[in-house]
Amino acid sequence: MKRVRFRRREGLVAVTFLLPSAIGFALFYLIPFGMGLVYSVLNRTVGGSFVGLANYQELLNSDSYRKAVSNTFWFTAVNVPLMLVMSLGIALVLNRNLYLRQFLRMAYVLPLVVPVASVVMVWQVLFDWNGSLNAWMHAAGLEQIDWMKSAWARGVISVFYLWKHMGYNIILFLAGLQGIPRDYYETADLEGAGKWRQCYGITLVYLTPTMVFVVLMSIMNTFKIFRETYLIAGDYPHDSIYTLQHYMNNMFIAMDVQKLSAAATLMVIGIFIIVALLLRLEKRYTQFME
Amino acid sequence: MKKKGFIRNLSVTLVMACIGLMMILPIVITFTNSLMTEQEIRGNYGLVGKMPDITQGEPSVFVNLKLIPDWLSFEQYGNVLLATPTYLFMLWNSIAMVVAIIAGQTVVSALAAYAFAKLRFKGREGWFRVYLMTMLMPFQVTLVPNYIIADKLGLMNKASAIILPGIFAAFGVFMLRQFMLSIPYALVEAAQMDGAGHYRIFYRIMLPLMKPGIAALIVLLFVDYWNMVEQPLIFLEDAFKQPLSLYLSRIHKEAQGNGFAASMVYMTPMVLLFVYAESYFIEGVQMSGIKG
Numbered sequence A: 001m002k003r004v005r006f007r008r009r010e011g012l013v014a015v016t017f018l019l020p021s022a023i024g025f026a027l028f029y030l031i032p033f034g035m036g037l038v039y040s041v042l043n044r045t046v047g048g049s050f051v052g053l054a055n056y057q058e059l060l061n062s063d064s065y066r067k068a069v070s071n072t073f074w075f076t077a078v079n080v081p082l083m084l085v086m087s088l089g090i091a092l093v094l095n096r097n098l099y100l101r102q103f104l105r106m107a108y109v110l111p112l113v114v115p116v117a118s119v120v121m122v123w124q125v126l127f128d129w130n131g132s133l134n135a136w137m138h139a140a141g142l143e144q145i146d147w148m149k150s151a152w153a154r155g156v157i158s159v160f161y162l163w164k165h166m167g168y169n170i171i172l173f174l175a176g177l178q179g180i181p182r183d184y185y186e187t188a189d190l191e192g193a194g195k196w197r198q199c200y201g202i203t204l205v206y207l208t209p210t211m212v213f214v215v216l217m218s219i220m221n222t223f224k225i226f227r228e229t230y231l232i233a234g235d236y237p238h239d240s241i242y243t244l245q246h247y248m249n250n251m252f253i254a255m256d257v258q259k260l261s262a263a264a265t266l267m268v269i270g271i272f273i274i275v276a277l278l279l280r281l282e283k284r285y286t287q288f289m290e
Numbered sequence B: 001m002k003k004k005g006f007i008r009n010l011s012v013t014l015v016m017a018c019i020g021l022m023m024i025l026p027i028v029i030t031f032t033n034s035l036m037t038e039q040e041i042r043g044n045y046g047l048v049g050k051m052p053d054i055t056q057g058e059p060s061v062f063v064n065l066k067l068i069p070d071w072l073s074f075e076q077y078g079n080v081l082l083a084t085p086t087y088l089f090m091l092w093n094s095i096a097m098v099v100a101i102i103a104g105q106t107v108v109s110a111l112a113a114y115a116f117a118k119l120r121f122k123g124r125e126g127w128f129r130v131y132l133m134t135m136l137m138p139f140q141v142t143l144v145p146n147y148i149i150a151d152k153l154g155l156m157n158k159a160s161a162i163i164l165p166g167i168f169a170a171f172g173v174f175m176l177r178q179f180m181l182s183i184p185y186a187l188v189e190a191a192q193m194d195g196a197g198h199y200r201i202f203y204r205i206m207l208p209l210m211k212p213g214i215a216a217l218i219v220l221l222f223v224d225y226w227n228m229v230e231q232p233l234i235f236l237e238d239a240f241k242q243p244l245s246l247y248l249s250r251i252h253k254e255a256q257g258n259g260f261a262a263s264m265v266y267m268t269p270m271v272l273l274f275v276y277a278e279s280y281f282i283e284g285v286q287m288s289g290i291k292g
Helices: A001-038 A055-060 A063-094 A101-113 A116-127 A133-139 A152-179 A182-190 A195-206 A210-232 A244-253 A255-287 B002-033 B038-045 B074-082 B084-119 B123-136 B139-152 B160-167 B171-181 B184-191 B199-208 B211-226 B229-234 B245-252 B256-289
Strands: none
Touching: A001 A255, A001 B002, A001 B084, A001 B123, A001 B139, A001 B160, A001 B199, A055 A063, A055 A182, A055 A255, A063 A101, A063 A152, A101 A152, A101 B002, A101 B211, A101 B256, A116 A133, A116 A152, A116 A182, A116 A210, A116 B002, A116 B074, A116 B184, A116 B245, A116 B256, A152 A210, A152 B123, A152 B211, A152 B256, A182 A195, A195 A210, A195 B171, A210 A244, A210 A255, A210 B123, A210 B229, A210 B256, A255 B139, B002 B160, B002 B256, B038 B074, B038 B256, B074 B084, B074 B229, B074 B256, B084 B123, B084 B160, B084 B171, B084 B199, B084 B211, B084 B245, B123 B171, B123 B199, B160 B229, B171 B211, B171 B256, B199 B211, B211 B256, B245 B256
C-alpha cells in the first residue's frame, strides 16, 4: 500500500522533470508531425477535404520520389555496414599498444568537429572536373572522371560520410572493447581458442550493444548527409545522389504540401520499423548476456 | 621475438598514421591556403566549376592544389575580419544562436533525461521511443507544419524560429539518458535512504557526475548547430540574421580566397573547444555508448 503511494509520487515528480521538455517537444515536434499526418490525406492545406490515400498514390507514381527513396535506401544500406566494419576494424587496431595512439585517435575524431561548410571548398578542389584528383589520374595516364556529375558522386558522398562520422564510432567501439573483461580472453586462450575464434566468440558478441548504438547513430547521420550533398551539389544534384531530403526540400519550395506530407509520413513509418527492429535485436542480446 | 613485435607495431602505426594524415588533410589544406594571397588562390583554383572546353580538344587543364603558399599573407584574414563587416555580423549570429540552443537544450534535456533514466512512471518506454524516433527524423519531415507554427507564433524571420526547436530537440534527452543509465541506481537509493528528494538528488548527485556527458553533448550540439544550413535557409530570409554557415556555403562562388580564411575563422572555435574538452568529450561519448 505504501509502495503504491510512493510510486505514484514518483510519477508526479517525473512529470515536473519532464514538463519543460514535453511542452516544447509537443509544440515543435509532435504537433507538427500530427499536422503533417492530417495534411497528407487532404487535398488542400487550408479548407481542404478528405481525399484518402490519393496523395500517397500520386507520390508513389512520381518518378523523382521513387528515385529519391531508392537512393536514400541504398545509401543507408551500403554505408551503414561499411561504416560498422571500418570503424570496428580501426578501433581493433587502435586498441593495441600502438605508438602515437593519442595522436591517432585525435586525427580520426577531428573531422567530426570541423564544420562542413569549412571544407566544402577543399572537397570541390579535389573532386571537380578540373580538380586535383583528375590531375593525378591524368598524370597516371588514366581517363578523367566527372566525379560529381556521374554515378561516381555516390562514392564521393560516401567518402565524405565515412570521413566525417567514423571518429565518433571509433570512440564508441574503443570504449566497448575496454569494457570486455580480460579474463574472458585468458580462459579462451587456456582452452585453446585461436585469435579469430576469440574475436568472433567474445569480442563481437560483447560488442553487440555498442553495435546497436553505432548503427542507430550511423543511420541518423546518413539522413544528415543531405547537408553535405546540398553544399557540394545544390538543389538538384546528379541523379545518383538525389535523396529524400532533396525531394522534400524541393516540394517545400514548390509549395506542394500534400506530397511533402505524404512523403514525410512514409519516411516516419520507415524509421519506425528500423527503430523497432533495432530495439528488439538489442533486447535479445542483452537478455542473453545477463 | 621481441624485435619482430617491434617491427610489426611500427608498421601498423605507420599505416594508421597514413590514414590519420589523410583524415586531417582537408583541414591542413584549408589552413595553409588561408595564408595565400587572393591572387595566388585565384591562380590555383580559378578553374573549379568551369565547364570543360570541348573546342580546345583534350581537356587537360587542372587546378593546382598547393600546400605551401608562395608568400605568407594575411590578406584573406584582413578581408574577412576587417574589410567585410558582414562576416563578423554573421559570425555573431552564429554564436548567439548556438549558445542559446546549447544552454537551453542542455538544461531541458538533463531534466527530462533524469526522468527517463531514474524515475519510474507509466508509459516511460513508449514516450522514450517517441523521442528516439523524432531524433532520427530529418528536419524536412516536419518542415511545413513547423513553418506554419513558427508563423502563428510570430517567429518568422526571427532567430527564435531556429533557437526554440533547437532547444527542444530530442537528441540531448537521448544522449544524457544513455549516459545516466551508466550511473548506478544504487546511488539514487542510497540518497533516498538519507532522506534526499529527487530534485536534490538530481542537483547534488547526478549533475556533478554527469559532467562528461554534458561536455560531450555540448560539443556535439555545437558541431551540429554551428553547421546548420537548412533551418536558417528557410526561416531567416533577412541576410543580416543568417548565420555564417549559410554565407560560407555561398562564398565559394563570390570570393574563393576569402573562403579559406572564413573557413578557418569558422572552424577554429569548434576545434579549440574540442581540444579543450577532448578528454571529457571522449569519456562522455563512451559512457553514453556502453549501455547501448
